[in-house]
Amino acid sequence: MEQEDKEEFLRFANVKKTYDQKALVVKDFSLDVKQGEFVTLLGPSGSGKTTVLMMLAGFENVTSGSITVAGKPITNTAPYKRNIGMVFQNYALFPHLTVAQNLAYPLTVRKMPKSQIKEKVAQYLKLIELSQFGDRHPGQLSGGQRQRVALARALIFEPTLVLMDEPLGALDKKLREQMQFEITRLHQKLGFTVIYVTHDQVEALTMSSRIAVFNEGVVQQYAPPDDLYERPANAFVANFIGENNLISAQLSKGAGTDTIDASLDCGTPLQARNGNCSTSDTQCIISVRPEKLVIKTDNQPYDNQIAAKFITRHYVGDFIRYYFQLSDGSNITVKTLNDTKAPDFTEGQETVLAWMTNDCFAFSTHSSRDQGE
Numbered sequence: 001m002e003q004e005d006k007e008e009f010l011r012f013a014n015v016k017k018t019y020d021q022k023a024l025v026v027k028d029f030s031l032d033v034k035q036g037e038f039v040t041l042l043g044p045s046g047s048g049k050t051t052v053l054m055m056l057a058g059f060e061n062v063t064s065g066s067i068t069v070a071g072k073p074i075t076n077t078a079p080y081k082r083n084i085g086m087v088f089q090n091y092a093l094f095p096h097l098t099v100a101q102n103l104a105y106p107l108t109v110r111k112m113p114k115s116q117i118k119e120k121v122a123q124y125l126k127l128i129e130l131s132q133f134g135d136r137h138p139g140q141l142s143g144g145q146r147q148r149v150a151l152a153r154a155l156i157f158e159p160t161l162v163l164m165d166e167p168l169g170a171l172d173k174k175l176r177e178q179m180q181f182e183i184t185r186l187h188q189k190l191g192f193t194v195i196y197v198t199h200d201q202v203e204a205l206t207m208s209s210r211i212a213v214f215n216e217g218v219v220q221q222y223a224p225p226d227d228l229y230e231r232p233a234n235a236f237v238a239n240f241i242g243e244n245n246l247i248s249a250q251l252s253k254g255a256g257t258d259t260i261d262a263s264l265d266c267g268t269p270l271q272a273r274n275g276n277c278s279t280s281d282t283q284c285i286i287s288v289r290p291e292k293l294v295i296k297t298d299n300q301p302y303d304n305q306i307a308a309k310f311i312t313r314h315y316v317g318d319f320i321r322y323y324f325q326l327s328d329g330s331n332i333t334v335k336t337l338n339d340t341k342a343p344d345f346t347e348g349q350e351t352v353l354a355w356m357t358n359d360c361f362a363f364s365t366h367s368s369r370d371q372g373e
């Protein structure tokens, strides 16, 4: 990937933050971002994502640790001198100024000559395809148009770093998708570095070059979207990103190796890839995604299989979600494409589910990265 050749641009090193001098809301945050990357912070509510952005922007001080941009510490630099663009969910446009005046504002405060400002505003209005709307006020625009103006205003002074905190949170699904496309297009065209916060996993997976999954102020995994989805580092990430069946099991052998033998609590033996189990683990959590499970209808061989009882199925349009129960009462979900092969069952009917070892992980039961590590 071309990003690999680039220098580290932004670096958080062991950043900690407390608001009340008691509890750390950011416990030990370290992250390297390369120039031009699109990095998303993803995590449950209250895990410290906005706090990290605020410290980077300079609106909150850092309790300890350092933040450097292009090798220089910025923690003592005033916010307006950090040259960082910001986009928030609520647009934050000046309602009494026209669209063109809103765009001109960051250039005026930077004392750019008037003729250049005019040129630049026209260029950015064109970039966001709102050339005809320069004389309107924000109140005369749709939500999507307003957010495009907010985006252009954050970019017009050519910041090297742009922070976006839930920028599309107020938009409906269709507009959101259009704006995701728009932000990606501008990012590719202009080459700035983005630190993005969202609750929307699909948004994070489709837009980011790398995602940092947060829990309780600590990064659990920092990786490109496909790695995160296909190779979660621990049970927290496996559970947080996408859907997963997480089933408790006993380790039989192989905890120090790449492939593990285990038996589910219902007694069924299986093989799994070693997610992060060590030789000290005796129990583990088996994770297998619903779309990797197959409802057996023929004799095609699979590495693992298990008897299950059909409970119900939900029609979701392009796919069907089946709910089954294992003999120990635990539940398991299967997702299949809604095609002619999607089977029908009656409630309580016995069937067999199957999957490949490669699609299945064993994770330690005490594996999430926390402050103790």
Ligand SMILES: Nc1ncnc2c1ncn2[C@@H]1O[C@H](COP(=O)(O)OP(=O)(O)OP(=O)(O)O)[C@@H](O)[C@H]1O
Pocket: 019, 020, 025, 043, 044, 045, 046, 047, 048, 049, 050, 051, 052
């Ligand atoms: N100004 C503040 N004063 C005191 N505590 C704060 C302040 N801002 C945030 N917190 C606390 O810090 C923790 C992290 O909050 P933060 O907003 O960074 O999380 P988040 O991951 O962005 O959450 P969300 O996804 O809900 O926006 C929370 O427990 C929150 O209550």
